[in-house]
Amino acid sequence: DAGITQSPRYKITETGRQVTLMCHQTWSHSYMFWYRQDLGHGLRLIYYSAAADITDKGEVPDGYVVSRSKTENFPLTLESATRSQTSVYFCASSVRGNTEAFFGQGTRLTVV
Amino acid sequence: AQSVSQHNHHVILSEAASLELGCNYSYGGTVNLFWYVQYPGQHLQLLLKYFSGDPLVKGIKGFEAEFIKSKFSFNLRKPSVQWSDTAEYFCAVNANNAGNMLTFGGGTRLMVKP
Numbered sequence: 376d377a378g379i380t381q382s383p384r385y386k387i388t389e390t391g392r393q394v395t396l397m398c399h400q401t402w403s404h405s406y407m408f409w410y411r412q413d414l415g416h417g418l419r420l421i422y423y424s425a426a427a428d429i430t431d432k433g434e435v436p437d438g439y440v441v442s443r444s445k446t447e448n449f450p451l452t453l454e455s456a457t458r459s460q461t462s463v464y465f466c467a468s469s470v471r472g473n474t475e476a477f478f479g480q481g482t483r484l485t486v487v
Numbered sequence: 488a489q490s491v492s493q494h495n496h497h498v499i500l501s502e503a504a505s506l507e508l509g510c511n512y513s514y515g516g517t518v519n520l521f522w523y524v525q526y527p528g529q530h531l532q533l534l535l536k537y538f539s540g541d542p543l544v545k546g547i548k549g550f551e552a553e554f555i556k557s558k559f560s561f562n563l564r565k566p567s568v569q570w571s572d573t574a575e576y577f578c579a580v581n582a583n584n585a586g587n588m589l590t591f592g593g594g595t596r597l598m599v600k601p
Binding site: 408410415416417418419420423433434465467472473474475476477478479480481 | 493496519521523529530531532533536577579581588589590591592593594
């Protein structure tokens with residue numbers, strides 16, 4: 376019962392570097408999501424995907440890139456990391472977009 | 488755009504006290520409603536959900552929530568909290584015309600004193 380796994384769990388990177396956060400799910404859920412969690416803002420949607428090769432912007436997509444070549448993987452790339460992207464990132468998946476979402480353990484990213 | 492408000496940012500209770508956390512949303516059409524819990528250092532887990540039917544829904548660990556359409560609210564309740572309920576609680580809404588996005592409230596941090 377692997378479910379949904381994120382890697383790495385913790386990452387420290389420097390400003391300007393490219394960083395990729397990985398997300399893998401074993402349920403074959405159609406939908407996958409990336410959220411960032413910041414104090415005072417709750418969870419904000421960065422990008423989501425309805426199926427392989429279909430992605431859409433969420434509330435805060437600037438500075439991020441996603442891809443979904445396979446149903447089970449949904450990597451999130453910060454093309455040029457900035458300090459404002461220091462956050463905890465959660466990946467989630469669901470059968471349909473409006474049903475229960477299952478969350479990964481999160482990746483704590485610090486940009487210095 | 489849909490929005491979700493959780494007015495209580497921090498709540499401190501003693502064990503056995505009753506809990507009610509407020510959640511209000513902005514959309515007037517058909518909605519799916521959720522409460523998630525995040526225990527310290529862990530990921531979000533679903534507490535309960537409402538899609539249709541009985542507006543009083545029961546979830547895990549003794550939690551329940553009531554959907555009041557006229558008030559655009561979906562408040563979370565528990566009659567008697569335990570120390571182990573210390574966590575952050577998030578309300579989330581999916582509105583039918585908002586595509587396939589869940590919108591989360593800002594969260595409420597609950598601390599239960601033993």
